[in-house]
Amino acid sequence: MNRLADFALPGFFLAVLATVWASERVVREDQPPGPVRITYWEKWTGFEGDAMRKVVDDFNKSQDRIFVQLLTVSNVQNKTMLATSAGIPPDVAGIFSANVAQFVDDRAVTPLDDFCREAGIGPEDYKPVYWNAVTYRGHVWALPSTPATTALHYNTAMMRRVGLDPGRPPRTIEELSEMADRMVQKGPDGRIRVAGFLPAEPGWWNWAWGYFFGGKLWDGNDRITANSPENVRAFEWVQSFPKKYGPNEVQTFRSGFGNFSSPQNAFMSEKVAMVLQGVWMYNFISMYNPKLEWAAAPFPHPADRPDLARTTIAEADVLIIPRGAKHPREAFEFIRYVNSRKGMETLCLLQRKNSPLTDVSEEFWRRHPNPHIRLFDSLAASPNAVGVPKLGIWAEYSAELNNAFEEIGLLRKTPKEALDAVTERMQPKLDQYLKRLRLREQAEAPR
Amino acid sequence: MSKRKHNLVGYLFALPWFIGFSVFLAYPLAASIYFSFCDYSVLKKPVFIGLDNYRELFADEVFWITVKNTAIYAAISLPAGMVMALGLAMLLNAKVPGTTFFRTVFFLPSLVPMVSLAVLWLWILNGEHGILNEVLRMVGIQGPNWLGDPAWSKPALVVLGVWGVGNAVLIYLAGLQDVPTSLVEAAELDGASPWQKTRHVTIPMISPVILFNLIMGIIGTLQVFTVPYVMFPGGSPARSTYFYAMYLFDNAFLYNKMGYASAMGWIMFLAIFALTMLSLKLTEKHVHYGGGGTA
Numbered sequence: 122m123n124r125l126a127d128f129a130l131p132g133f134f135l136a137v138l139a140t141v142w143a144s145e146r147v148v149r150e151d152q153p154p155g156p157v158r159i160t161y162w163e164k165w166t167g168f169e170g171d172a173m174r175k176v177v178d179d180f181n182k183s184q185d186r187i188f189v190q191l192l193t194v195s196n197v198q199n200k201t202m203l204a205t206s207a208g209i210p211p212d213v214a215g216i217f218s219a220n221v222a223q224f225v226d227d228r229a230v231t232p233l234d235d236f237c238r239e240a241g242i243g244p245e246d247y248k249p250v251y252w253n254a255v256t257y258r259g260h261v262w263a264l265p266s267t268p269a270t271t272a273l274h275y276n277t278a279m280m281r282r283v284g285l286d287p288g289r290p291p292r293t294i295e296e297l298s299e300m301a302d303r304m305v306q307k308g309p310d311g312r313i314r315v316a317g318f319l320p321a322e323p324g325w326w327n328w329a330w331g332y333f334f335g336g337k338l339w340d341g342n343d344r345i346t347a348n349s350p351e352n353v354r355a356f357e358w359v360q361s362f363p364k365k366y367g368p369n370e371v372q373t374f375r376s377g378f379g380n381f382s383s384p385q386n387a388f389m390s391e392k393v394a395m396v397l398q399g400v401w402m403y404n405f406i407s408m409y410n411p412k413l414e415w416a417a418a419p420f421p422h423p424a425d426r427p428d429l430a431r432t433t434i435a436e437a438d439v440l441i442i443p444r445g446a447k448h449p450r451e452a453f454e455f456i457r458y459v460n461s462r463k464g465m466e467t468l469c470l471l472q473r474k475n476s477p478l479t480d481v482s483e484e485f486w487r488r489h490p491n492p493h494i495r496l497f498d499s500l501a502a503s504p505n506a507v508g509v510p511k512l513g514i515w516a517e518y519s520a521e522l523n524n525a526f527e528e529i530g531l532l533r534k535t536p537k538e539a540l541d542a543v544t545e546r547m548q549p550k551l552d553q554y555l556k557r558l559r560l561r562e563q564a565e566a567p568r
Numbered sequence: 569m570s571k572r573k574h575n576l577v578g579y580l581f582a583l584p585w586f587i588g589f590s591v592f593l594a595y596p597l598a599a600s601i602y603f604s605f606c607d608y609s610v611l612k613k614p615v616f617i618g619l620d621n622y623r624e625l626f627a628d629e630v631f632w633i634t635v636k637n638t639a640i641y642a643a644i645s646l647p648a649g650m651v652m653a654l655g656l657a658m659l660l661n662a663k664v665p666g667t668t669f670f671r672t673v674f675f676l677p678s679l680v681p682m683v684s685l686a687v688l689w690l691w692i693l694n695g696e697h698g699i700l701n702e703v704l705r706m707v708g709i710q711g712p713n714w715l716g717d718p719a720w721s722k723p724a725l726v727v728l729g730v731w732g733v734g735n736a737v738l739i740y741l742a743g744l745q746d747v748p749t750s751l752v753e754a755a756e757l758d759g760a761s762p763w764q765k766t767r768h769v770t771i772p773m774i775s776p777v778i779l780f781n782l783i784m785g786i787i788g789t790l791q792v793f794t795v796p797y798v799m800f801p802g803g804s805p806a807r808s809t810y811f812y813a814m815y816l817f818d819n820a821f822l823y824n825k826m827g828y829a830s831a832m833g834w835i836m837f838l839a840i841f842a843l844t845m846l847s848l849k850l851t852e853k854h855v856h857y858g859g860g861g862t863a
Contacts, residue, residue: 127573128577128580130581131581131584134584135583135584138584138587199821202610202611202824203610203821205611206610223824227610227611227824228611229611369716372695372713372805373695373696373716374696376694376696376716377694377696377697516822516823517822520818520822523802528806531718533718546630557615564615
């Protein structure tokens with residue numbers, strides 16, 4: 122028997138393994154001379170992706186030391202987390218401000234304090250709510266890429282049709298409910314055809330209603346306050362809609378809405394006359410229903426709480442340097458460029474958002490296509506601008522709140538019961554989370 | 569070739585598999601047992617916390633909701649799927665013209681990728697514009713909001729599960745074709761009715777196949793994940809479609825609680841193992857293997 126033939130197949134497998142190993146080595150080999158290439162993962166597609174690509178190209182052309190490679194990655198926060206734990210993170214990743222606390226507690230990000238100090242970047246450069254969004258436990262962990270605020274978007278034509286003055290949007294929650302009721306249209310079969318306002322549409326800020334009534338979700342320290350009277354009042358208001366219109370009717374009506382980014386969107390297809398939406402809504406309206414007659418105004422406040430006027434949810438897309446990134450210094454160079462007035466205004470103008478910076482050029486305002494951009498910008502400076510709670514267990518907490526929101530929407534629980542349940546469930550989780558965080562800090566502290 | 573060399577060649581042949589097995593299966597399995605006793609978030613070093621994860625799980629309300637949902641789903645979907653698959657297989661085994669065509673048609677849905685299947689059914693089951701409710705409306709029934717009503721979301725998934733019985737049908741068909749014609753003919757000569765032939769000849773002869781499908785069904789339904797994960801984000805409405813594997817996934821990849829998720833994984837493994845053993849035990853006397861005697 123031929124000896125060589127005996128070893129042919131095993132040898133072949135070993136050769137395959139060796140090739141895989143060798144190719145990995147070649148790919149990971151140190152970079153050839155020339156500009157340092159850094160990888161940047163970002164969530165955006167479509168025109169939002171094109172906007173960032175333009176900024177990246179501008180940066181690449183502006184100097185010859187660093188070359189940024191932009192990669193579109195869906196579900197970027199989870200993939201960045203996994204890549205970071207595998208030790209092969211991108212140099213820059215674009216996540217959401219809501220993810221920052223969890224990333225920090227999981228040690229997945231590089232602090233930017235020293236870089237910011239060197240570059241002379243500080244809180245005075247940003248609107249406070251956005252600076253606040255990138256800081257946590259006394260350190261800077263990210264810098265904004267684009268910011269957002271929310272406001273009430275309302276359909277002026279639909280207001281006119283029911284005899285409401287389109288120049289006089291609702292100012293209080295009570296007015297909002299009343300106008301919403303006037304706009305409801307039902308078919309001969311009793312099913313809802315058109316609604317004025319539904320707290321469940323678009324359903325992205327189910328956790329936030331309490332803030333519009335002066336509530337808070339935690340005390341900033343170690344207590345969950347989901348069932349505070351303000352939060353219960355907010356959920357009672359939320360529940361008043363399915364109570365008036367019927368929970369099943371609302372559910373069925375909503376199931377007929379198309380995707381957010383489509384002409385069948387409830388607001389764009391004139392199925393819901395008023396929605397809470399962000400600064401980006403303008404883009405989608407001009408894309409899918411440019412003829413829509415609409416305007417924007419600060420979201421209403423309860424009549425007995427004028428101090429809560431101009432409450433807005435302020436969130437930001439942020440750039441981080443994941444822990445273990447190979448070129449943190451070059452990565453920060455790029456982040457710094459994005460946060461320069463030129464870089465930021467290019468990006469925010471192309472994405473039709475407001476600027477997170479305090480220094481905004483006149484040209485930015487002049488060239489901005491969104492007719493309500495100054496509203497969104499001024500809302501960011503509102504004392505009632507609120508961000509996502511900076512809690513490491515936020516993902517779990519918001520899932521709980523979403524569930525409570527659904528249960529009260531289906532009238533399976535009263536707002537008090539639902540929020541009591543959330544508090545009961547989340548408080549021990551927070552206690553345990555903080556305890557384990559402390560234990561870990563003690564264990565890892567230098568002796 | 570000497571015996572030693574002979575063995576060496578054998579080991580070398582097995583080596584690629586052995587490397588793959590130890591790196592991708594044995595090590596992760598062993599590690600997950602350890603992690604289930606740890607506070608572990610992937611990026612930080614695991615800290616040993618003893619039985620804390622398990623204690624916490626048994627006191628976790630959502631854990632029990634997912635256990636209950638999964639049990640209900642399995643209890644309805646498993647028998648429904650098995651009866652449906654066996655029935656279809658028997659019909660497709662009939663000697664009529666065009667059987668190959670029908671066999672292909674009934675197997676086709678199993679080839680549709682899970683995610684496309686989920687998206688397709690989102691439209692079919694849509695409460696406002698769904699085709700299913702349109703059809704029901706034609707016969708005068710006001711269909712429910714399948715996706716938004718907690719009472720109907722699980723039945724909707726069961727209906728959808730039956731759509732994918734093609735694989736099981738195929739296995740039953742193979743089993744049915746192995747039933748010796750001599751036995752069927754003998755029964756016929758003795759004057760057995762079609763039902764008696766099925767009950768006393770066909771079913772006992774294909775009992776090992778039924779057992780196999782039962783065990784695969786137990787594993788499949790208890791691990792149900794892809795379709796509800798795509799169709800019902802977060803187990804909506806009101807957690808009525810929040811299944812065990814979804815909660816496990818959320819804990820692992822959304823909340824970064826790898827230790828907790830590992831503990832859930834091991835509980836799931838033990839549950840499936842116990843149910844498999846139980847079904848083997850319970851069916852021992854009823855399963856007939858060819859080649860004489862019972863197993």
